Amino acid sequence: MDKITILEFPEKTLLIRRETASVLNVSLANFDASISKKLKRIEIGRRVYFARDSIEKFLGECTNTRREDENKKDEQ
Secondary structure, eight states: OOOOOOOSSTTOSEEOHHHHHHHHTOOHHHIIIIIGGGSOEEEETTEEEEEHHHHHHHHHHHHHHHHHHHHHHHHO
């Protein structure tokens, strides 16, 4: 599996939802509806953060799944 590295916000280990949506290049509505449930959440008080390594892992899984689907199409 290829290692995905997030370049945005290099000084942060935890990102708020707006930053996470920005990194993933999706709207906040799309992020809240489908993506946020797939990421590791860290709650501190009422604040919710997403771990950088969880986001990178999610991106790596999406990339590998897409490659596997393309390989299956090529074989047919």
